Amino acid sequence: MPADRSFYITTPIFYPSDVPHIGHGYTEVAADVLSRWHRQAGDDTWFLTGTDEHGQKMLRTATANDMGPREWADKLVRESWIPLLETLDIANDDFIRTTQERHEQGVAAFIQKLYDTGFIEAGDYEGFYCVGCEEYKQTSELVTGTGKYDGELVCAIHSIPVELLKERNYFFRMSRFTDQLLALYEERPDFVQPDSARNEVVQFVRQGLDDLSISRSSFDWGVPVPWDPKHVVYVWFDALLNYVTAVGFDGDEATLRRRWPATHLVGKDILRFHAVIWPAMLMAAGLEVPKQVFAHGWLLVGGEKMSKSKLTGIAPHQITDVFGSDAFRYYFLRAIPFGQDGSFSWEDLAARYQAELANGFGNLASRVIAMITRYRDGAVPAAGEPSARDLGIRETVRNAAVQADLAIERMAPHEAVAAIWTIVEELNGYITLEEPWKLAKDPAASERLDSVLATAAEGLRALAVLLSPVIPKATASLWTALGAEGALGGLVDQRLRAAGDWGQLPTGTAVTTLEPLFPRIDPDVLN
Numbered sequence: 001m002p003a004d005r006s007f008y009i010t011t012p013i014f015y016p017s018d019v020p021h022i023g024h025g026y027t028e029v030a031a032d033v034l035s036r037w038h039r040q041a042g043d044d045t046w047f048l049t050g051t052d053e054h055g056q057k058m059l060r061t062a063t064a065n066d067m068g069p070r071e072w073a074d075k076l077v078r079e080s081w082i083p084l085l086e087t088l089d090i091a092n093d094d095f096i097r098t099t100q101e102r103h104e105q106g107v108a109a110f111i112q113k114l115y116d117t118g119f120i121e122a123g124d125y126e127g128f129y130c131v132g133c134e135e136y137k138q139t140s141e142l143v144t145g146t147g148k149y150d151g152e153l154v155c156a157i158h159s160i161p162v163e164l165l166k167e168r169n170y171f172f173r174m175s176r177f178t179d180q181l182l183a184l185y186e187e188r189p190d191f192v193q194p195d196s197a198r199n200e201v202v203q204f205v206r207q208g209l210d211d212l213s214i215s216r217s218s219f220d221w222g223v224p225v226p227w228d229p230k231h232v233v234y235v236w237f238d239a240l241l242n243y244v245t246a247v248g249f250d251g252d253e254a255t256l257r258r259r260w261p262a263t264h265l266v267g268k269d270i271l272r273f274h275a276v277i278w279p280a281m282l283m284a285a286g287l288e289v290p291k292q293v294f295a296h297g298w299l300l301v302g303g304e305k306m307s308k309s310k311l312t313g314i315a316p317h318q319i320t321d322v323f324g325s326d327a328f329r330y331y332f333l334r335a336i337p338f339g340q341d342g343s344f345s346w347e348d349l350a351a352r353y354q355a356e357l358a359n360g361f362g363n364l365a366s367r368v369i370a371m372i373t374r375y376r377d378g379a380v381p382a383a384g385e386p387s388a389r390d391l392g393i394r395e396t397v398r399n400a401a402v403q404a405d406l407a408i409e410r411m412a413p414h415e416a417v418a419a420i421w422t423i424v425e426e427l428n429g430y431i432t433l434e435e436p437w438k439l440a441k442d443p444a445a446s447e448r449l450d451s452v453l454a455t456a457a458e459g460l461r462a463l464a465v466l467l468s469p470v471i472p473k474a475t476a477s478l479w480t481a482l483g484a485e486g487a488l489g490g491l492v493d494q495r496l497r498a499a500g501d502w503g504q505l506p507t508g509t510a511v512t513t514l515e516p517l518f519p520r521i522d523p524d525v526l527n
């Protein structure tokens, strides 16, 4: 069956100048959950992530480590960034590196096209540059440093000193696009989300846009400017193009048409690049602008944006080594309203793990399967005439599936998980009230016990499907234990939008033992 909708989602391509921390992991997981959801809903889905390997930050870090920039990038990508995807169970379709031929060739073609059509010209520029952001800064974006940089002008995001640069460069005539961009934000309120991000962007562009310096001649680590190879392309101009060079620009028109435009997931630190510069570049080239730019918030540790340089960086494997990848994925998506900042704490993570994953969901699954094994020789019984409570569970499942899908549509995965969790809560309450262990002792209640176990098993079937994009490992184990594979096929082949339809797990399906999905964590590990 051909997919009726296409969904192309991207993460930022990260600087592999250093190892990843949980901020990078957060973006990867959010993009992964959204793309798994769309894929399982039958949409023609593509998920791209990758690394941004040119520019001064990469060059300086490599030099400080006595390596060439390419060598440094190769090492970090191989040892840290590709392994990150495995650590977090990320099912990306492609991984782009800006040093790849497909990308460099596309960048050269794109910039040449803009030069040929009069959107690029030479000019002088003087301003304060932050190597952390790889961006010229307005004075309003600088603050006075403290501590090591006491009294110096520092970048408000990175807290490192800015450098006064004066260069004769090529400029992209971005100022020409001010009105077109404002019209875009006006006509498509969903183009930049959430609303707080949209407002910030509109306010910024309303002040009028300057032209953008898009080449550098003081170093040579980048894509050479085709008509003047003493210059290299500015790292952001280069990097943003990854979203189209990865899907066929320039050369494979059919793929580009099939995939583009994309939904870009970014941290709010790089909102303007994606919501202002990038659409202006695309407009200049006559390409379609993105479908959406969604800016998520910052992970805060101790009240500050977490970062390696401030020594608040936590590596994703520190969490997954103890709690597993499913817990990482669940925790960050559930605990932080998507689009807002969120504080990370080990205590909060451990508390949610225990209450929601281990006691709430894991226990429910274990109990239901154990009772089917004990009371019905491991075969899912046939449900009798449904009681009001049974019907209540069906209604909860149906609603949760609809609500979760709507929440994903509006880029609110935290609401999707919360909606699905109503099934966990209702089913737990149902079992407490029905007391199947008592029904099992009463021969006259045999039919009722059948119905209760069948209802609970069918609820677990729906939960496995709905939660599979979020906690793929635990749901795969549950799917196997439910015997659903043989009866219904692979878990990832289950259509999400049909997950709420009642009565899919056939009577007689044989369940098998289920190891605890979220085992108890030894408290000593956390100390």
Ligand code: ME8
Pocket: 011, 012, 013, 014, 015, 016, 023, 024, 026, 027, 052, 239, 240, 241, 242, 265, 266, 267, 268, 269, 270, 297, 298, 299, 300, 305, 306, 307
């Ligand atoms: O900016 N909380 O790369 P980068 C949440 N190469 N997310 C965080 C975070 C935090 N504390 N810290 C980092 C770049 N992130 C460019 C992008 S795209 C064409 C080029 C995440 O390695 C978040 O997604 O500095 C943020 O936008 C991104 O990492 C910045 O990664």
